[in-house]
Amino acid sequence: MKKVIIAALMMSCGVAWAQKDKKLVDKTVSKQRMEAHLKFLASDALRGRDTPSQGLEVAAEYLRTQLEYYGVKPFPEYPDYFQPVPFKKYYKPERGALTGTADTFQIEKDFLLLKGSNLNWTGEVVVLPYATQEELEEADVAGKLVVCTAGDGTDESVRAWYALAKEKRLWAQDAGAAGIIELYQSPQIPWPLLVKYLSGDKVMLDEGEDEDEFLTIWMSNAERKGSKAFSTGDTVTLEIAGSKVEKFNGHNIVGYVEGSDSELKSQYVAFTAHYDHVGVGAPDSTGDNIYNGARDNAVGTVTVLEAAKNLTTKPTKRSSLFVLFTAEEKGLLGSKYFVDNSPLPLNEIAFCFNSDNGGYNNTSMATVIGLDRTTAEDLLIKAIETYGLTPGDDANYKDQNLFDRSDNVSFASKGIPAPSFGMGVDAFDEDITRTYHQPADEFETLDMDYLYTFYRAYVLAGRLIGNMKETPFWVEGDKYYEAGKALYEK
Ligand SMILES: [Zn+2]
Structure with missing residues (x-):
């Protein structure tokens, strides 16, 4: 009581x-x-x-x-x-072109710069299946541009590919590559929608670190256009201009x-x-x-x-x-x-x-x-x-x-x-x-x-x-x- x-x-x-x-x-x-x-x-x-x-x-x-x-x-x-x-x-590039042996590809229409800045680069490509850590260690990629398929063939979600791209970039950088191009083709997010999501100006916290500028590109592989365009040993030229950071x-x-x-x-x-x-x-x-x-x-x-x-x-x-x-x-x-x-x-x-x-x-x-x-x-x-x-x-x-x-x-x-x-x-x-x-x-x-x-x-x-x-x-x-x-x- x-x-x-x-x-x-x-x-x-x-x-x-x-x-x-x-x-x-x-x-x-x-x-x-x-x-x-x-x-x-x-x-x-x-x-x-x-x-x-x-x-x-x-x-x-x-x-x-x-x-x-x-x-x-x-x-x-x-x-x-x-x-x-x-x-x-970060202001996105105003211009960008990738010229291979047969074709020239345009930024946004054909490829997207995920990381990297203005450059004018000519060099050799190395084509690898997925550019896994193992593949990168075995191949001679020093000073070359690595071309591979996005993801690693297991998880086919774009989210997984995007997460893996961050790791591949580090592996490729460790192996001394000049950059990496991943060929992209997904019914989940068609290319034009991907461009809408990933291109454009971006505001980020400035955490005072060095800019992580290791060149990383996603390229549309519609109708296997990208796969057909490159062979190991080809010389390509990449020009990116007009991007800036304020x-x-x-x-x-x-x-x-x-x-x-x-x-x-x-x-x-x-x-x-x-x-x-x-x-x-x-x-x-x-x-x-x-x-x-x-x-x-x-x-x-x-x-x-x-x-x-x-x-x-x-x-x-x-x-x-x-x-x-x-x-x-x-x-x-x-x-x-x-x-x-x-x-x-x-x-x-x-x-x-x-x-x-x-x-x-x-x-x-x-x-x-x-x-x-x-x-x-x-x-x-x-x-x-x-x-x-x-x-x-x-x-x-x-x-x-x-x-x-x-x-x-x-x-x-x-x-x-x-x-x-x-x-x-x-x-x-x-x-x-x-x-x-x-x-x-x-x-x-x-x-x-x-x-x-x-x-x-x-x-x-x-x-x-x-x-x-x-x-x-x-x-x-x-x-x-x-x-x-x-x-x-x-
Ligand atoms: Zn709100």
């Missing part, structure tokens, strides 16, 4: 806390302000916030100004809230609020979202060519702003970390850089509460990717239900593998529990693809009443986690459970 009374007391205590937190959320989350933020971030003036672009820099300036205005503190390392992120942008800095925006509990404040709850998008591109049927990224991810960016406004008004027991990432759309680059260069030791970040939004098609729910994967599940559900929404996850579209496709995974892979909170998506259907990475992802088509509810649910969830008694952790058996144990030395 006594136990029951204590349990009841504890429960009502918990409810009282939640009520207090809800009041604070209702007081600080402003519909007018959230709408204004969204309108600005998704405006045509920011030109779709591509990395790098003037529009993205203006967005960054706006965001750090908001954090400063709310009273978020900068880290001493980043006194102006900007964490510089070193990038390099270095630049982007910015993650970083700040914190100290927690109110003398012990728990050494743990941080990270509120994170990417603020970049994909910029300007092909026009849609209306002629609009600005990919505004209202849902993706002005909406997520504003979750962090609203959390910051709330937590500077009254901190939770745990401290709060705010990070807005650059270059998510280039391959999660801003968050990858952050977790390797965090101003806080990663084991002080107890939880990452990310928000990313490809779109929405259900305004009665909030979707948490990874909802049942951490011990914060109950609190997430409680916060969402408090505002009359239904909690959901990606059960209907697990094949999209969303957990591992946004910035939360940069934290998760280090062991930090990191779900991603998003607008209601009950299926990955036409409603989503209509706006996902399209010019139609506009501010004007956002449902503000729904978003007002959505933001309050997010901020309340953040508060509940910031005040949670137990430290949140992965559910046992999760893919990242062991990484978490190692990080926190549990």
